[in-house]
Amino acid sequence: MIRFENICWRAERFELGPVSFGVPTGAYGVLTGRTGCGKTTLAEILCGLREPASGRIWINGAEVTHLEPARRGIGYVPQDGALFPTMTVRENLGFAPRLKREPREQTAAQVERLASLLGIGQLLERRPEHLSGGERQRVALGRALAAKPAALLLDEPLSALDEQTHVELVRLLKNVQTALGLTALHITHHKQEAAALGDSHFHLENGTVTEVPREKGVLRS
Amino acid sequence: MASANPERPFLTRCIRKSAAAPTPLLKTSKISLVWILLALITGGYTLFLLGLLGATAAYSTxxxxxxxxxxxxxxxxxxxxxxxxxxxxxxxxxxxxxxxxxxxxxxxxxxxxxxxxxxxxxxxxxxxxxxxxxxxxxxxxxxxxxxxxxxxxxxxxxxxxxxxxxxxxxxxxxxxxxxxxxxxxxxxxxxxxxxxxxxxxxxxxxxxxxxxxxxxxxxxxxxxxxxxxxxxxxxxxxxxxxxxxxxxxxxxxxxxxxxxxxxxxxxxxxxxxxxxxxxxxxxxx
Known part of the structure; x- marks a missing residue:
């Protein structure tokens, strides 16, 4: 479960919170909201890249509010993929297992398995600059999954894709999340995307998050 | 090329002709002048620097x-x-x-x-x-x-x-x-x-x-x-x-x-x- 509890954040001209909502274990939560309303800030607070002014964050029953990003177990897929530009796809996918000093053979097998799951087996030796937008997002997802995260955080991962790739990746995301039984929080402003993916719908407006019924959530997004 | 209608007033013919004139040609000619000017400035200064080096190199054997x-x-x-x-x-x-x-x-x-x-x-x-x-x-x-x-x-x-x-x-x-x-x-x-x-x-x-x-x-x-x-x-x-x-x-x-x-x-x-x-x-x- 991912749970935000009275999270507040302040910058010079921007204020967020108090934000309280939760995505049940194994569910696919979708957070919608207008551009600039603070969705990415909230995502960065969840994965520990920003410190909230107050409030607490829980992941699978453990409080992680003051934990380093590395110790939160969040698989983070940002909007542009943010692949490591000097590494091949294989190296990107094997990054987290290598950090954990997993045996070389085990890492190689895991990379192959993920590449097969995400349909990027033929791209393993390529560098990010030679990938399309959809391929980058598949690799970014694979890199996050390779760390065996407790929860998945996807920040507008499909916003810059063409329609066909978008449809393919929506299907892929749902299949992967269901297959691995991961709790996911997906941030988007795309209403079809939210409708296709979300088990729980949340809307961020005026600095606060409200849970909305599925059909209303789809309409509001 | 449309032939000029002698019955149409001269000013109208001019306006029509000007409207029908290929605008890109006008733009191109303006751009060309700009490019020529830029090339002259860049080329002139490059030649000056090369001249400096050339003169220095030619000073000795x-x-x-x-x-x-x-x-x-x-x-x-x-x-x-x-x-x-x-x-x-x-x-x-x-x-x-x-x-x-x-x-x-x-x-x-x-x-x-x-x-x-x-x-x-x-x-x-x-x-x-x-x-x-x-x-x-x-x-x-x-x-x-x-x-x-x-x-x-x-x-x-x-x-x-x-x-x-x-x-x-x-x-x-x-x-x-x-x-x-x-x-x-x-x-x-x-x-x-x-x-x-x-x-x-x-x-x-x-x-x-x-x-x-x-x-x-x-x-x-x-x-x-x-x-x-x-x-x-x-x-x-x-x-x-x-x-x-x-x-x-x-x-x-x-x-x-x-x-x-x-x-x-x-x-x-x-x-x-x-x-x-x-x-x-x-x-x-």
């Missing part, structure tokens, strides 16, 4: 150039220049990478002041830098440092004088490099298990290597041409603290124009070499 460059003093000067410039480039990088990263990725009180201070060596006359160094190493702190490493009028002093100016350019280059690199891959690396330091080491620095090469090259090239601060702080002692610009000055001061020309041409070769290396290696790094 190749045989004379070779014999001059073989002299013991000039050989020492060449070696010392290459050595000190390389040391300066590496030391500049050691300063520029952390400073550039800090300035690019953080905001803190007094940041504008820190940036201004780091830029001082760029805007200050080089001779003044040398004077400041000389005065600083007469203070109690400076004397204490001198006890550890003797700097005034030594080879180490040559490196320090070059470093003060070279590092300022290297810091600027590295700051620009980090400004152009998205911080997001580093952030993702942190969520995957890295500390910030490890994320910088594994993700950001490899992505910044082109900028690092450029920063080191800029520092090297600036150091090669540095004269004022070296003259004031490290002196111009033959076979001791004499670098290539010092040699040019020393030879000119005794009226040996041929030797000054030979060394100047050698410096041109080094400068062109650095420029070519930056372009070629920089593309591959």
């Amino acid at each position: 190749p045989a004379h150039l070779v014999s001059t460059l073989k002299s013991r003093e000039i050989q020492h000067s060449i070696q010392l220049s290459l050595l000190t410039c390389t040391a300066t480039a590496l030391l500049s990088l050691l300063l520029a990478v952390p400073s550039g990263y800090l300035l690019s990725r953080t905001t803190f009180p007094g940041k504008a002041l820190v940036e201004a201070v780091l830029d001082i060596p760029i805007v200050l006359p080089p001779m003044v830098i040398g004077l400041c160094l000389l005065i600083f190493f007469q203070t109690p702190i400076g004397r204490l440092l001198e006890k550890a490493v003797p700097l005034t009028y030594t080879v180490y002093g040559v490196v320090l004088a070059q470093l003060v100016i070279g590092a300022a350019f290297a810091i600027r280059t590295m700051r620009g490099t980090f400004d152009h690199l998205s911080p997001r891959p580093e952030a993702v690396a942190m969520t995957l298990g890295c500390t910030r330091a490890r994320a910088v080491w594994l993700v950001t620095l490899p992505a910044a290597k082109r900028g690092m090469f450029a920063a080191a090259s800029v520092a090297w090239a600036r150091s090669l041409g540095e004269f004022g601060p070296i003259l004031v702080f490290a002196g111009a002692t033959r076979m001791k603290t004499e670098v290539l610009p010092t040699t040019v000055w020393l030879e000119l001061s005794v009226g040996n124009l041929e030797a000054a020309v030979a060394v100047s041409l050698l410096m041109v070769v080094f400068a062109v070499g650095v420029l070519v290396a930056v372009r070629k290696v920089g593309e591959r790094v």
